[in-house]
Amino acid sequence: MFLGNFTHTIDSKGRLSIPVRFRETINGDSNGIVYLTTELDPCLVVYTVKEWSLLQEKIKNLPVMNKGVKEYRRLLYSRASECSLDKQGRILIPQKLRDHAGLDGDTYVIGNNNKIEIWKPERWDLIEAQAEEGLEEIQEELANLGL
Amino acid sequence: MFLGNFTHTIDSKGRLSIPVRFRETINGDSNGIVYLTTELDPCLVVYTVKEWSLLQEKIKNLPVMNKGVKEYRRLLYSRASECSLDKQGRILIPQKLRDHAGLDGDTYVIGNNNKIEIWKPERWDLIEAQAEEGLEEIQEELANLGL
């Protein structure tokens, strides 16, 4: 389980160190290898090998010819990159992905249960504020669901 | 069951000692490990491993793609942290969480049945006063409910 928000720095070589707490899971599930890609949000997403396989399974069961599904698959795979952690626990993020997520210097590495997200701080702060507002609105719904 | 309000101090290293009465439950349910996060209120929430698991179960049963649910999960996980008690019965509260709850120096550690809440005293006093006012208003309703 990936939890928490860590501020790490992307150095001049494009490397980003993964929080130690995440490394344990990555080494266990993945032998130090992760899949890096993008999804619907303007951030990068990191999957362990295990979670990546689960994602593949899910995608297999989606309707093949559906327009949205086709687009989703296209983006997911075209942007995906297999990365391995170096001896210091860092991944090298390809230039294109860095550009796509607007990453440079200080960066948030955020646990989202089964995946890790990498955010440009400004963008995350915005999303977070929106989420808080949204939460107020659905408070009662959540309460009804027992939360 | 967590009961009572204790004033403890967060030291310069960000550590907060958990009241002994709470530790017994934590060691029983959790082997000294707790989950620290935030919810709707401007305070921190502490769950035992057992209670955290129950929360996970509830979340699993929510609709995955629902916007509000996604936001809720994002906030919950991004702010969560697994903490273990040190030999003195303290937890180290991550800087970001301390900032979020405005914690520094004297702090209230409050039992709320199945979870512990950590409050900045000023904020708690406000909430408490509001709750008292609210209670007056709904007194009759409560009476009807058999309280």
Added chain:
DNA sequence: TAAGAAGTGGGGAAGAGTGGGGAATTATAG
């Protein structure tokens, strides 16, 4: 008033995060 338990504070070792040099590999240009 002594003894024990609870809360607090701090020193020091170990670990995490960061930066950079240099070799190896790949890409580019002539």
Added chain:
DNA sequence: CTATAATTCCCCACTCTTCCCCACTTCTTA
């Protein structure tokens, strides 16, 4: 096809945080 440039990878070194341990103080209880 070769020479040069760029990128990637591996290693070492430095700093700051975290973790572990011990000690002091206060409060309670006998």
